[in-house]
Amino acid sequence: MSRARQPSRRTVLAAAVAAAVAAGTAPAAAVQAPAAGTDAPGRAPARPIDYHAWTTYPDWRSGTAQGTRAVSGPRPAVVIGTPAGRTDYTDPHTGTTATWEYATWTSPVHRLTVPATEVVASWNAHTPEGTWLQVELRGTYTDGTDTPWYVMGRWAAGDQDIKRTSVDGQSDGRSTIWTDTFAIDDAGTGLRLASYRLRLTLHRRPATRLTPVVHRLGAMGSDVPDRFTVPASTPGLAQELAVPRYSQEIHKGQYPQYDNGGEAWCSPTSSQMIIEYWGRRPTPAQLSWVDPAYADPQVDHAARFTYDHQYRGCGNWPFNAAYAATYPDLQSVVTRLASLTDLETLVAAGIPAITSQSFLRTELTGAGYGTSGHLMTVIGFTADGDVIANDPASPSDDEVRRVYVRREFENIWLRTKRYNASGAVASGTGGVCYLYFPAQPDPRQRKALAAVGVR
Secondary structure, eight states, X not given: OOOOOOXXXXXXXXXXXXXXXXXXXXXXXXXXXXXXXXXXXXXXXXXOEEEEEEOSHHHHHHSEEEBEEEEOSSSOEEEESSOOEEEEEEOTTTOOEEEEEEEEEEOOOEEEEEEESEEEEXXXXXXXXXXXXXXXXXXXXXXXXXXXXXXXXXXXXXXXXXXXXXXXXXXXXXXXXXXXXXXXXXXXXXXXXXXXXXXXXXXXXXXXXXXXXXXXXEXXXXXXXXXXXXXXXXXXXXXXXXXXXXXXXXXXXXXXXXXXXXXXXXHHHHHHHHHHHTTOOOOTTTTTTSOTTSSSHHHHHHHHTTOBTTTTBSOOHHHHHHHHTTSTTEEEEEEEOSSHHHHHHHHXXXXXXXXXXXXXXXXXXXXXXXXXXXXXXXXXXXXXXXXXXXXSSSSSGGGOEEEEOHHHHHHHHHOSEEEOTTSOEEEOOSSEEXXXXXXXXXXXXXXXXXXXXXX
16 A cells, blocks of 8 residues: 555545535535536546647757757657756755756647646656756646646656655645645636646756756646546456566565555555566666565665655655656656546557555455555456456565456546545545556557557
8 A cells, every 4th residue: 555645636625525414515415426527327438638748859849948959869858958057956855955057948838628627747757867857837727827837846767866856835725736736726616727838947967968868748637527436337358468466565664764665665566567567677786775685676676766755655656657767668657547448448458557546445345455545557357347456465476466346446446536434535536547658659559548648
């Protein structure tokens, strides 16, 4: 399991609904009913999700550059050209102040096809020692006013220059950044984010030729209906992918500075499974810092290099995706999917997915636990349509493969509201997933990704 994520706008809305029910101002049946816009039985699921990214040479040429330049080739990128200036940065987690040269790239405005209540940015980059980057978002609300520039992450692949971190305390009274997620504070007002820009600030040590290399920058905006239950999908695939199996539980007590060891390492453990599915893994030199007595040292490595020093955990969604993309010829995104049919489309093309969900012990048959936030890897479907998952919350590597009832899994993953163990209304992730895939997808993979909105 992972640390419980900070509250989102759904927590606020769900608490308001619960209070209304308790006070008798809203019928309990209304709480259970799907929200407006929920799909009717038998219809194809709606896709209230818009993932957009900048990845091509024309994309990088289209933005506003201050000291950056676009690079062409098999994997186009944006890098530091002639720095725009110098800046001092005091690392809040070490207290160290250092001077850095910097350059910026600002995307064109992206108008969301779905005015959004939530936005999650993600990026693929290489940051050699002596470099790091910052990602920011600025949006325009549906009433025409603008948000501030919000910091979505300060990131480096390593941890020798800065401590990678999210930034707390960012709000304009209408929206807030919750670790890695932009959220409208009260979606019930009808306010949404209509469009956004992303800004990259690339940093390097002064008087060097070092540079971060950014291959992909994007964001997922969504307006998923608030709901306790979701429509059932019809099974359409029987296939299983051969994904390595790793348990987070065998790492209990290891490196407690990274969120108390393996008990909370579901996200990096899941990430490592899929990274190795694609044939990548850390080198012996990269793993030399891990105690040689520890099994599966690559899981410890993934935990260290996904750790968010502000969140104090390894469950920052974009940091996990960015970690995966540091491996040669891999790319990654954080997005939402609309149904298990989307997952079937990906698995059929050979692409597993990491899903985020919360549930009571009684809501997922065979799990044997309940959780306020957990990541696992979906690797296939049985002939009956049930979900085959590599669940890292297992006592050993041999026990990681699980089969979960389709209807149960589908509901706990896609819902946005749930009841916690105390009977209070809490939030669900609404279909969040990480997708890791080759830098040059084959035609079948490319078609499957496009079908779920990823290009």
